[in-house]
Amino acid sequence: MNKYNYKHKMPRPERWLMLYEIRIHGRGGQGAVSAGRLLGEAASGAGFYVQSFPEFGAERSGAPVTAYARLADEPIETRSPVNRPDFILIIDPYLAVNAKSVMGLKEEGMVISNSDRSPESVRNSLGVKAAQKVASVNATKIAVEAIGRNNPNTPILGAWAAVSRVIPVSLIIEAVKKSFPGNMGEANAEAVRRGAAEVIAN
Amino acid sequence: MAQFESVQTRKSLLTGDEAVAHAVRQSNVDLVAAYPITPQTIIVERIADFAASGAFTGQFVPVESEHSAMSACIGGALAGARAFTATASQGLALMHEMLYAASGLRLPISMAIANRALNSPLNIHNDHTDVMGSIDSGWIQLFAENAEEAYDRVIQSFRIAEAVNLPVAVNLDGFTLTHSTEPVEMLSDEAVRGFVGRPPKRDSLMDEAPKSFGLMSLPDSYQFFKEDQSRATTGSGVTISQVEGEYVKLSGRDHGALKIFGSGSKVMMVMLGSYAGTARTTARQMKNGGEQVGVISLGWLRPFPERQFLDALEGVETLMIMDRSVSYGAPAGPLASDVMSLLYRYGIKRKVIAVTYGLGGRGFLEEDAMRLFRYAEKSGPSFESFFFYGGE
Secondary structure, eight states: OOOOOOOOOOOOOTSSSSEEEEEEEETTTTTTHHHHHHHHHHHHHHEEEEEEOOOOTTOOOEEEEEEEEEESSSOHHHHHHSSSOOOEEOOOOGGGGGGGTTTTOOTTTTEEEESSSSSHHHHHTOOOOSSSSSEOOHHHHHHHHSSOOOTTHHHHHHHHHHHHHHOHHHHHHHHHHHOOOHHHHHHHHHHHHHHHHHOEEE | OOOOOOTTOOOEEHHHHHHHHHHHHHHHEEEEEEOOOOOHHHHHHHHEEEETTOOOOSSEEEOHHHHHHHHHHHHHHTOOOOOOEEEHHHHHHHHHHHHHHHHHOOOEEEEEEEOOSSSSSSOOOOOOOHHHTTTTOOEEEOSSSHHHHHHHHHHHHHHHHHHOOOOOEEETTTTTTTTTTTOOOOOOOHHHHHOOOOOOOOOOOSSSOOOOOOOOTTTHHHHHHHHHHHHHHHHHHHHHHHHHHHHHHHHHHOOOSSSSTTOOOOOEEEEESSSHHHHHHHHHHHHHOOOOOEEEEESSSSSOHHHHHHHTTTTOOEEEEESSOOOOTTTSSSHHHHHHHHHTTTTTTOEEEEEEEEEEGGGOOOHHHHHHHHHHHHHHTOOOOOEESOOO
């Protein structure tokens, strides 16, 4: 039986009234895995059942890292990685030119990318379809200015909350403050706020 | 990362490893002796944190190997302490010799196994090769499907072990459970402490009158001890159910010997561990489309829940038994062999398809579950009854 020769199309998962599937691309050290966890914690505050996990074994500094999150209004039992995401969060700007990053994005899905370029430019380099949405934010610049180091994960989360409207930005800020003690929490909260304010969608 | 609690679900978001560490912190444990190994590492790290901050009040002994970890637990248990360790893969293999000492001495020791593949080739990812290598070492073997179940079963393990005088291992899948974050509704420290209490008094190295333990036994008595141990393990199911029943009153959560989804379906997939959730998600969707498929997820493997398993076979035509380890040269994988010998012993005939899958972290997606269900539904008289899936 050949694993890669799928003959059967999956039926729609009708049991979920609401299910958001999210895939996060970054590089080891940028906080892609933490972003998944923070996103889960924030969404949990909005009453979602959540699940977040990394693509296991790839967490080496500088190597591409993928993390996943699911938000649903029922307990989540599946352990499959997210292959048909509603949202793709690209934390490393150099992954925003790689079409592999947006593989499997749903027809009306959305990409939120760290980039100093316009959403149109990101859309073109990734080959994202017209029905799909693209948002870009210079998360690296925000992170360096607000946090003092290149951890662009929290501004991307702020941008995601602002453009997706799945959960309020305030919940991301709350999760960030709980996860990072003291000044780091404040700095990351500022990075989330700026990510939400400076994101440009198209 | 700091703990975060959601108001709506009253659940903390924890990885499986963190959930286990909290269960140990709350369970009046006297001794933790452990050596870190991926993917169990977070358990040991968190318990070390708890010990440093004073949240864990027992002894934390960072030993130099897993062989020593189990040896220390045996010594501790012989002195009357409630002992816990955690390991995985090569660590469990190195511990192997002492596993038999723990069970043969009838010591109540608890252990978490973060299931992982064994060398060679080197692989840190999940399968069940480690636990299946030790399945006959005389330990009660319980399996968790999610982080919350791992938490619950670790708390229960102390009560079970002390009631039946046998060591208990709680298995949680490496990475898919140990490193995934999900909601866990922890009980209050007081509730858990009240539930586990203190270990009952038993003959101990600390008794005033000197005693010897672990003596030699010659052919006139050895088999007697082993038969006794075997009876105790087979009979421990009653006690496990009692402890689980008490825990339900406390938590509302009933994991039991096995979980059945789609009772009486024509095709049943028999699974151990976290991928049962993936299979159930798929079965639920297929059932909505009118297909007769279901999932039996085993929570106990030793003792094998014979009665509960046989009860689940009403109306079932095909059992697809999913093994995440290999018994080289055997007629089928270890779980499939268990099930087949049980069926044969009770004269029950079912079509059995034994599948080996998911070795060394090989993924098992909803698509995979669906393809396998369809294979089991359609397979005629000439079906392939034992094969590796997904190994191309």
